[in-house]
Amino acid sequence: MTEFQEKSTITLRETLTPEVIRLTLKAPKIAAAAKPGQFVMARTGEGLDPLLRRPFSIHRVHSDGTLAILFKIIGKGTRLMAEMNPGTALSLIGPLGKGFNLDPQGPFCMIGGGMGIAPLYFLAQTFRQSEYRENNQPVLLGSQTQAELLLLAEEFSELGYSVLTATDDGTLGHQGFVTELLDEILRKIKQVYVCGPIPMMRTVALKCRDAGIACQVSLETHMACGLGACLGCTFPATGGGYKHVCKDGPVLSADEVIWTL
């Protein structure tokens, strides 16, 4: 696996909500090598505070050598990035980690919660160009409220997916957890791809296990390097010891990890 360090340049900045930003970045080497589910480590500025790079899923890849990341403002790193305008340089390392298994072995479903939606779009893009290009595959998207979901839901629809939404406040689609939408779909599919908050992924993982369906999860942990060197990004593994999310993941089979965390 080859990683690149690229001084990317922001080409587009989209404000989905005051808290959710999408940056498109010119990073031709990383864009060319990227696979769905992989991520980049981004330096949030020139200074030493914040010190560490921040991990972000590769959200989209375009044929012009750009890629996009989609993120929510959480703390000081994302706040700095949210203020960056087109033309600003951003150091990226990537593509990193192990992406999604691209052979779902039949009908599949994607489930994204919050910013967990980010990697799924790249996956959806990729399936469009593969043998799994049938229309109306289900995509379940959840968030707190409609604002951060509207544009994304439309974009998945444009790719030909059948999008179902859920919001905590009921402002778009089902009111409640996005996982509640899964039950009716489960018996029609062979594989679930899920990314979102841990409780959500746990729920999905358990439903899939009960239904005997394969489930791929994309995990988040604190990361210092993203390269497998610091050993900081551990998640308890089934059968003892730990998975290193940056190298063994971020995408893992749901049964490889322990969901009691």
Place this chain on the structure above:
Amino acid sequence: MTEFQEKSTITLRETLTPEVIRLTLKAPKIAAAAKPGQFVMARTGEGLDPLLRRPFSIHRVHSDGTLAILFKIIGKGTRLMAEMNPGTALSLIGPLGKGFNLDPQGPFCMIGGGMGIAPLYFLAQTFRQSEYRENNQPVLLGSQTQAELLLLAEEFSELGYSVLTATDDGTLGHQGFVTELLDEILRKIKQVYVCGPIPMMRTVALKCRDAGIACQVSLETHMACGLGACLGCTFPATGGGYKHVCKDGPVLSADEVIWTL
């Protein structure tokens, strides 16, 4: 003495050279209270690196509640500030320190080297509104090359001063040290106001001492607080001990400090 902490807003950014920037800032309380020779402590960003505020002379004061600072890019603090655009907020504390003695007791001369020119403009502005408003008082300005001097020289001229310039490379005015221009003027004046690099101020201080002329210098030292609290900003004082540049100065009578540094 009352200091204010103000969240100022940049209203104008002028690029005198790629390295020399002038920022005009809306800071009505500080602007109203400021006296020539005083300074502000500016926070260069939201983060903790750089940690300390940076001291800058008050360069101009306008009646609309704005003031200007004029600075050269030296290290990471000034580099961050140089990239700021109108609309950006900048936390200022000021006005700080003891400014120039505004009673020159007769004809006077101002001598500025490099960014030492900054406080002299505010002094020149102030004299225009005082009893010392005669035309053609001499102002000697020096720098490495013409680029950073052109506009400033013109601005002093517009106030009615008689500007003489010196550049290291001879691209504007006298080729050599600005202090060399002082000799012919010395016998016509009662007071010198000088701000610039230490070697330059020392030369001027010694010339004034020999000629029996009063000399006010504006000193620079590393400062953590600007408020007289950290005791970090010391300069060896005549007769032992130290002057605290942020409180006892930055403007001092040249004979109050030891020039052997």
Place this chain on the structure above:
Amino acid sequence: MDPINTNHSVDMRVTIGDLQLGNPVMTASGTFGYGREFASLVDLNRLGAIIVKGISQEPRPGNPPPRIIETACGMLNAIGLENVGVERFITDKLPYLQQFDTPVIVNVLGESIDDYANLAARLERVEGIAAVEVNISCPNVRKGGVAFGTDATMAAAVTSAVRQQTRLPVIVKLSPNVTDVCAIARAVEDAGADAVSLINTLLGMSIDIKTRKPRLANVVGGLSGPAIKPVALRMVWQTAKAVAIPVIGIGGIGTTEDALEFLMAGATAVQVGTANFYHPTSVMDIVDGLEQYVHEQGMASVRAVINSLQV
């Protein structure tokens, strides 16, 4: 400069020995001058206590410049304990502070046990001093400082000497440049300290590669600021478990969140140091912030935060 939440009736009092503070936020010695320097930016009445610049028997001119250098998220200082001496402190500096309701704590330093004892005896005879903080840890002066603060026996000796000379609460300020801060803390507790405060600065250094000289005239200096916060918090947590007397947390505190971390780790109060330089209003922001936190959490008093860490 009014508190944001004047309508909260929150109990913010904490007790250090016999001394009751209106709230747990103090200014760290050497970072707030003699108080007056901040009077136009900070409402001195709102502070838990003011700890003044360290005072010695005789005035001290301090070290030659440069005395301060910025480092990554921190700063090095080698002020060399410049101060006006105890007599001028009493006549010139203290009267100004006495007009406020805020307790004044005097930080003292000496080069011999006698120095400390004499200072304590002298301050005992003065009105308007709430407590003495004994600086046994300043790394900037070759004699004195380092030796007292890094040796449990010496630290205890200084503490008892001060204890014998004063009925004021005695706070001993500990050095972090030691293998086992708990051992020193226990020693000074046994010797009669009413409280310990920590940490003083970490000994550090910086070199100017252009001149190939140390950046500080004194070669080494004390590291302070956000950079040292994790070390300070660890030492406060360890010390709070090791002694029964109150612990006062110091080191890199600049925000309400920082102060909460130290209180949760077991500190009864905190001191704000370097933050006074880069953000002079932080002491007031922290008082407001703690008040709001206690209110929002529905706690009876700020004391409920102390030692609330779940390990």
Place this chain on the structure above:
Amino acid sequence: MDPINTNHSVDMRVTIGDLQLGNPVMTASGTFGYGREFASLVDLNRLGAIIVKGISQEPRPGNPPPRIIETACGMLNAIGLENVGVERFITDKLPYLQQFDTPVIVNVLGESIDDYANLAARLERVEGIAAVEVNISCPNVRKGGVAFGTDATMAAAVTSAVRQQTRLPVIVKLSPNVTDVCAIARAVEDAGADAVSLINTLLGMSIDIKTRKPRLANVVGGLSGPAIKPVALRMVWQTAKAVAIPVIGIGGIGTTEDALEFLMAGATAVQVGTANFYHPTSVMDIVDGLEQYVHEQGMASVRAVINSLQV
């Protein structure tokens, strides 16, 4: 990834015991994995030496997560010395590194003197290892680490045990969490160390005020990065004056300027740690930068920089 200044014919060699390095820039243990992790970003042939993640006799799973936390200009880690164990290191990790010209130094750790001795004996029988770095300073494991590194007698005992088992150069890596690092350095020098490296991490802590729990599952962890550079530099300077063996500087080094400071303070070589995470190409930038500095200064060799500080 070619050096910027390939045309400089600059002598960059330095010597640590019997080991000659092509240049003084190494990777710090635990921050560069087993080398391979950086192979697509760093030209491993250009490094002075690669120091691998600390190795114990048996594989260790390490601590539960969270293991790392960012702090102001630094980070805390409590990895818990996760490693593959010496046997799998030899069979799975070492062969890859042997294809490069760069010396491989193995960082070892144990919980008893026997552990260290056994590891040294085992590595002695393996081809392609240039030196052993003895980690007596890791703060993350309750037994072992802390005790060895903070006590001169214990540190010396570990050193002689290792010394007796190997003819390889022995580098002893010192802990900064001590009152007198020079005393420990002299003790391990007397016990037969060929060099000392310092500093390992400073013991620190961080609290999540929302959950009121420590942010690290292990409660305390090691502070590294730019925040600790002033402390590291001071200790390196003191140690270089205290011992006759080479000193290797570690702590917050991320740029050429940082490396120069340590060399000027008396370090014969440097290790880059946390910077490998946030700026993986820094090791190469530093090699380039030092080369350029030596060239520009018209020096005969990089060795002219070492100990050039004017105090």
